[in-house]
Amino acid sequence: MADTMQFDLVSPEKSLASGPATSVQIPGADGDMTVMANHAPTITTLRPGVLRVEAPDATTEYVVTGGFAEISAAGVSVLAERAVAKGDMTAEDMSEMVAEARAALNNAKEFFENEPGPVDDAAKLLADMVAMGDDMGIGSK
Amino acid sequence: MANLKELKNRIASVKNTRKITKAMQMVAAAKLRRAQEAAEQSRPYTTRFNAVMGGLAASVGGSGSAPKLLSGTGSDQVQLMVVMTSERGLCGGFNSNIVKKAKAHAAALKAAGKTVKILTVGKKGRDQMKREYGDFYIGHVDLTEVKRVGYTDAQGIAKTVLASFDAGEFDVATLFYAKFVNVVTQIPTAQQVIPAMFEVDEDAADTTLYDYEPSEEAILADLLPRSIATAIFSALLENGASEQGARMSAMDNATRNAGEMVDKLTIQYNRSRQAVITNELIEIISGAEAL
Numbered sequence: 001m002a003d004t005m006q007f008d009l010v011s012p013e014k015s016l017a018s019g020p021a022t023s024v025q026i027p028g029a030d031g032d033m034t035v036m037a038n039h040a041p042t043i044t045t046l047r048p049g050v051l052r053v054e055a056p057d058a059t060t061e062y063v064v065t066g067g068f069a070e071i072s073a074a075g076v077s078v079l080a081e082r083a084v085a086k087g088d089m090t091a092e093d094m095s096e097m098v099a100e101a102r103a104a105l106n107n108a109k110e111f112f113e114n115e116p117g118p119v120d121d122a123a124k125l126l127a128d129m130v131a132m133g134d135d136m137g138i139g140s141k
Numbered sequence: 142m143a144n145l146k147e148l149k150n151r152i153a154s155v156k157n158t159r160k161i162t163k164a165m166q167m168v169a170a171a172k173l174r175r176a177q178e179a180a181e182q183s184r185p186y187t188t189r190f191n192a193v194m195g196g197l198a199a200s201v202g203g204s205g206s207a208p209k210l211l212s213g214t215g216s217d218q219v220q221l222m223v224v225m226t227s228e229r230g231l232c233g234g235f236n237s238n239i240v241k242k243a244k245a246h247a248a249a250l251k252a253a254g255k256t257v258k259i260l261t262v263g264k265k266g267r268d269q270m271k272r273e274y275g276d277f278y279i280g281h282v283d284l285t286e287v288k289r290v291g292y293t294d295a296q297g298i299a300k301t302v303l304a305s306f307d308a309g310e311f312d313v314a315t316l317f318y319a320k321f322v323n324v325v326t327q328i329p330t331a332q333q334v335i336p337a338m339f340e341v342d343e344d345a346a347d348t349t350l351y352d353y354e355p356s357e358e359a360i361l362a363d364l365l366p367r368s369i370a371t372a373i374f375s376a377l378l379e380n381g382a383s384e385q386g387a388r389m390s391a392m393d394n395a396t397r398n399a400g401e402m403v404d405k406l407t408i409q410y411n412r413s414r415q416a417v418i419t420n421e422l423i424e425i426i427s428g429a430e431a432l
Contacts, residue, residue, distance in 0.1 A: 010189070012292040012374050014182040029363075030354050043193060044354040045363045068364060070193055072351075079186055079193075081292065081367065 003037035006075030007053055009062060011083045016062070017053070024076050025052035026069045035069075035076050042071045048097070048128045050086060050135070051078060061086040063132070065097065094133045101126040145417065148410045152403060159399035165231065166392035173324070173385035179290075180321070180378040187375050194368050195339035196351075197361050208358075210365040213336035214312045219256045221279070221311040221335075222247060223302065225318040225376060226266030227384040228285050233391030235319060235327065235384055236265040242329040243317045247274060258311055262298060262377075279305070290381055295374030302373075303366055306335060318376040319383035325390050327383035334372045337365060 007021035023036045027049025035042075048065040066081035084093070105122040198211055224243045226236045243266075247257050259274055261267040262282045271278070282298050284290065302314060314335040319327040353360055 008185070010186045012183050012186045012295075012371060013179070015185050028354055029359075033354075040352055041350065042352040042354060043197075043360060045360050066367065068193070068360065070189065070351075077189055079190055081296075081370075 004056060005035075005037040005039075007055075008075070008077040009051070009053075009064075009080065009083055010077065011080055016083050016085075017060070019055060021053050021055050021076070023054045024078075025050075025054075026076075026078065027051060027064070028069070035071055039071050039076075041073065042069075044069050044071075046078070046080060048101075048125065048132050050132065051080075051083075063089045065129075094129075098126070098129045098133060101129045145410070145413055148406060148413065152406045152410060155399050155402050155406065159396055159403065162392045162395040162399060166389055166396060169232075169385045169389040169392060173382060173389055175289075176378070176382040176385050177321075180375075180382050183375060183378055187371055190364075190368065190371050191339050194337070194361075194364060197357060197364070198337065198339055201357050201361050208362050208365055210306070210335055210369070211337050211361065214309075216312045217255065219258065219311040219313075220250050221258045221260060221302070221305070221314040223298070223314060223316045223334075223373075224259060224261045224263075224266045224270060225316065225380050226261070226263035226269075227380070228264050229384075230265055231391065232384055232388035233394075235387035235391075236263075236269060238327070238329045239317055239319055240266055240269045242331060243270065244273065246315070246317070246331060247277075260301070263380075279310070290374075290377045292370070292374050295377055296370045298373050299366065299370035302335070303369060311335075316372065316376050318380040319387075321379050321382040321386060324386045327387055332372065332376065334369055337368055339368075 004020035004022050007017065007019060007024055008015065009017040023034055025032060025034045026044065027047050028044040029047050030044070032049070033044070045068045046064055046066065049063075051062045051064045053060050053062070062080075062083050063086055064078065064080035064083045067079045069076060069078045082097075101122070105119070105126050107122075109119055109122075201211075222243055224239065226239050230236070243259075247259070250257050257274070257277050258279045259270060259277045260280050260282070261270060261278075262284065264283070264285060267281050280301065282301065284294060287294055305311060306314070313333065316330075316332045316334055318330060318332070320330045321327055
């Protein structure tokens, strides 16, 4: 049996999961990555996406937005601003989040007229949200 | 000698007050437990967040490219004070203590020739601060409708603060709230959030060398605004627990005082009643003797 490592998923409001995991798929800002035991210590920011945790006995999936993951010798900790078990995610939640991202993009467009940086970031966030929704089959228009 | 009827009414009214304060105390105790649980549950996030931020800030902070949120604007002329208080009263000195601390801070800043701006969270603090510092107001966040403080509320406040920082409206931001120690002790605290400061425990500071993805700077730039929200959120939770703790002990005192008052009034009532009876007897006896 494969080695396991400690996995923690915490949001500001509560700790969602804690236990052993054989592998964790993290939606990193620069691309997905799968972490297994004895991974090199890494810190990566998250993009909105699905976090997939494979434990010895079950596989769980969470929808996470905003935050970062810390991979150390002790295990993986994911600190997400918003984290929901994938099964609990509804189309309403999704469209709410997409609407939020869209508002942020419009805001950024107004605020930073001559700076592409923040506008691109907001646009990427929106695109990530929509992609995540489509991926889960509850995409919104 | 007070009128018997009056005394009786008075006793009844104090007894009613005692019932109300007792009920409020019990409600506060239940709410306190919930508030403490919420604070407890947010702790793992905050601790880890700050540990990572502390490490990042230490490694990037020295370089000239550090974000403004971390290194500051290079000035401390305009100071923003975020004063967090409760939405409801009847919680002892809770609000006054925070406001007192904030006022002392504002007075010191004014004496030093700085510009003060104030943002209040919570109705009670706004009312108290307005009397003296009404001109410095830049806004108020109303949480009256919020039953249970969530992270989104903190994000909302953080957004207001950050937007105003980006617009160059202030240089330094400080949070004022009460730190919960236990039911009888809540310490009014001032915490500077912009430029950000992270307490790094020297002994616990881990020396692991991390790979950063994307770059250290990019991560820091992404996480700093979130750290403001995190700081505000934990301040809100601390404040929530402190408020209920203060209310609980204030109501406990009030209940005890009401009890003492009932005892005192009852003695007085009995004495007057006896005096009236004695009087009547004397009248009857002297009437009978006169015959």
